[in-house]
Amino acid sequence: MRLPAKPGPGPGKAKQAENAFAALPKLRDELATERPELFRLKLQACCTTFDFGSETNLKAKEAKRQTLIELVEYVNSRAAFQDTLIPDIIKMVGANIFRALQPKDRTFISLSDPDEEEPNMERAWPHLQIVYEFFLRFVVSNEVDPKVAKVSLNTDFIMQMLELFDSDDPRERDYLKMILHRIYGKFMTLRAPIRRAIQNAFYKVLYESEMYNGVGELLEIMGSIINGFALPLKEEHKDFLIRALIPLHKMKFLASFHQQLSYCMSQFVMKDPQLAYVIIAALLRYWPATITSKQVLFLNELEELLELTKPPEFIRLQGPLFQRIAQCIMCPHFQVAERTLFLWNNDYIVRLITSSRKALFPVVISALYTNSKVHWSNAVHGLTFNVLKLLMQADPQLFDECSANHKEAYEEEERLEVVRQQRWATLKELHAKRRP
Known part of the structure; x- marks a missing residue:
């Protein structure tokens, strides 16, 4: 749900705001004992917002920008983040960053590639960047006591921050990422609410937009x-993986976040190797049937996961896994076939395959022989013969048996095809004789 728009001040209020900024002296010109109160007044003045979609109130906007820059410069002072000032700081940040995001035509976006779209840059960024920089310095400051700050920097504030991650401007999302990560590290009581909020954001992606x-x-x-x-991992963390993270593989625009998603999958497997079976089984379940670019992404992730997979988990999933790999080897799209054959460049994966060669070689060798006969790409042919050579060197006797079995199956298939063609010819003759 997007936040309601906040109208900018009218000409009269804008003039008052400009005068308010001008009436406040510079912080550096005041006595040290007077600066905290002046700092508060400047924070309150900066709560005034403007409409950056118009060219009006330019003087007031510039006066506010200069005041924001002054606040950022002042935050290096130990007095900047006194406990009594924290509510005013949070109020000023919220007044500026919580706003209506620029509307999107979701119908148009759903039919196009987001990587090819020019992002809508935030018009208010000259002000917002300074506010975010100020907020970041506030969060990382050692002078801020989390026990005091959590009263103002609470769960409601975090929920509204999460809404801003839908901003079109990548600069804003980068600041939000840094700030939320720092908040998670510093405010212990907010960790569980942040995880739940992120989980809900993923649910929104999966089921709403x-x-x-x-x-x-x-x-x-x-x-x-x-x-x-x-x-050991808590059950709530495993539940987060299964319910919120793994289903993101289904999304149409997986390419825009696949690298980060794949990293999360690898982190879970490193924490608990038994999760390799859960994740790879889900990948096979969500495997894209027609989008070859997405198949390549899945194969990239599959290799990363197999590098972390222990033999017991590999044995559990090797049957359906290599049925899928065999299909990818025979894929007419050369990038899918190439990427699959590149799995044999990974020594650890080769050892896993070799350790289960009696079960896997027949499936793989049959797919490779089929590839060598029907695939159109010379590059795929070269890789196919390289893999055949590796398999032959790994176990010559088993290789010969699998080759002989494939040859018999292929000859039987050809014989059945001849019979089928003869039957069709007979049916055509009968049909021709019955025609008047």
Whole structure:
């Protein structure tokens, strides 16, 4: 749900705001004892917002921008973040960043590639960037006591921050990512609410909207969070993986956040190797049937996961896994076939395959022989013969048996095809004789 728009001040109020900024002296010109109160007044003045879609109130906008720059410069002072000032700081930040995001035509976006779309840059960024920089310095400051700040920087504030991750402007999402990550690290009581809020954002992506701009940034935050999970993993963390993260593989625009999602999957497997079976089984279940570019992404992720998979988990999933790999080897799209054959460049995966060669060689060798006869790409042919050579060297006797079995099956298939063609010819003759 997007936030309601906040109208900018009219000409009269804009003039008052300009005068208010001008009436406040510079912080550096005041006595040290007077600066905290002046700092408060400037924070309150900066709560005034403007409509950056119009060219009006330019003097007031510039006066506010200069005041914001002054506030950022002042935050290096120990007095900047006194406990009594924290409510005013949070109020000023919220007044500026919580706003109506630029509307999107979701119908148009759903039919296009988001990577090819020019992002809608935020018109208010000259002000927003300074506010975000100020907020970041506030969050990371050692002078801020989390126990005091959590009264104002509460769950409601975090929920509204999460809404802003749908911003079209990647600069804003980058600041939000840094700030939310720092908040997670510093405010212990907010950790569980942040995880729940991110989970709800992913549910929104899965069940409400085709496109959500901040998925990649939220996954980056989750990657760091998962890396810090204590062992053994809690059931709520595994539930988060199964219910919110793994289903993101179904999304049409997986390419825009796949790298971050794949990293999260790898982090979970590193924490608990038994999860390799859960994740790879889900990949096979969600495997794209027609989108070859998405198949290549799945194959990239599959290799990363197999590198972390222990033999017991590999044995559990090797049957359906290599049925899928065999299909990919024979895929007419050369990128899918190439990427699949590149799996044999990975020594660890080759050892896993070799350890289960009696079950896997027949499936793989049959697909490779089929490829060598029917695939159109010379590059795929070269890789196919390289893999055949590796398999032959790994177990010559088993290789010969599988080759002989494939030859018999192929000859039987050809014989059945001849019979089928003869039957069709007979049926055509009968049909021709019955025609008047």
